[in-house]
Amino acid sequence: MQNTPGFEAAPGLRNPHLQTVVGRIARRRFEPRYDRVRLDTADGDFIDLDLWRGPEDPAGVCLLLHGLEGSARSGYMVTTSEALAAARIQPVALNFRSCSGEPNRLPGAYHSGRTDDVERALAWMAARFPGLPQTAIGFSLGGNALLNLLGREDGGNGLVAAAAVSVPYDLEASADALDRGMGRVYGHRFLRSLREKAREKARRFPGVVAPEAATARTIREFDDRLTAPIHGFRDAADYYARCSAKRFVGSVDLPMLLIHAQDDPLAPGISVPVEAIRRRPRLSLALTERGGHLGFVARQQRGGLAGARRGWLEGTVSRYISRATHQTTHRDFRVF
Incomplete structure (x- = not known):
């Protein structure tokens, strides 16, 4: 397990609820720039993918998975997509079934362990962007689903690296x-x-x-x-x-960054399986003291809230994914 650079909460935002709420509000101001693609599923339903407009000559492609009742338009999805695009990574945001603005066709929809739609999205990415390194980022429930996939035999085959933020491991x-x-x-x-x-x-x-x-x-x-x-x-x-992701994280066998705040009010920091992660040399854990749930509003050098490309969460995740994408020997990949 590799440790990551620390997170320092912005002044006045050391409370986990303030981090959670302010992080959500601050990221709303970034406008999504998506083009939509609909994929039919084998069971007669559909999923909607939202592709960020740009970069024109991507070095890689990254699938983003949102949290409970989120969507591609959730603030953290938009700001992370912007940061990835700035690093020449093509973001592809998966809207889980029933979350794209239109009800899905079947009684079932999505849940924390459902991975078939994630696999379908990855297969589409491989066909749409042939030859480009594939990565994935999961937020909250999306991170749990991603770990469910990656912890299984041959799960996530084709990915060179991944990241997950504020995962409800338990x-x-x-x-x-x-x-x-x-x-x-x-x-x-x-x-x-x-x-x-x-x-x-x-x-x-x-x-x-x-x-x-x-x-x-x-x-x-x-x-x-x-x-x-x-x-x-x-x-x-x-x-x-x-x-629960705690069942699967100990079997993940590709470079992966895991970000979590100990004060997370929705996914308690005590539930993070630190020992299981520590036994996996290709996993990098950023277990911060503060940050709330998908908050991570950091102290800025000149005061105020920074743009998405300079935010701690967006910057940390996009640097990790960018380094993994550009690395030639992924087996020895290290980012920190």
Whole structure:
């Protein structure tokens, strides 16, 4: 395991909730520049990919995976895409099923361990950008799904490196965090969107999607009532046990950067499997004291909030992916 350069929180933003909320608000000001591609899936559904406009002569291509109820237009997806494009990496943002602005066609959608749509997106990238090194970045739930893929035999075949940020390594611990204290504020925000989607699916698929999912009071209840049964799990506990990234990270065998804040209010820092990561020499861990969940709003040299290309998170991730892309011998790849 390789250590990464440290993160220093911006003055006045040492609180994890301020980091989480301010990071989200600050990144909203960056305008997405995407072209959309729709891919039909083998089961009769579809996924939407959003391609950043540029660079004109990319040195590589990177798949970005968003978090729970996010999309390609989420601030961290947009700012990271901008930073990657500045480094001559072509960003491709995957919108998980039901997250692209149009309901998907089937009762099921996406979850923390679903990897078939990630694999389909990677296959499309390989065909669309032949010969270019492929990388991937997952944020929160997207990072969990990415680790599910990479920790399996032949998972992520073709990728030269990857990164994951604010991963809920223990899904049960994250569900608990969203049901206590300030975590309930985040949980209710997710549930507003999830319950609306559940109502829409219950209308379209009566007898398949339980209407009770639209009245779930917690993330765990929602996963018990909809996520688990629709996707073949016994219940939420079974889903959490089978899909938590902590099961898979110890089997990842390619260069990968893992960024996590110890004060993460949604994915508790204590759930990071540090020892399993430490045993993997090709993994690089940035376990920072502060940063919140997908926050990482850093101190800037001249004050104020920097542009995406200079933000700590965007800069750290894009440098890692850029170095991996340009490296000729990836087996010996080291970035820090």
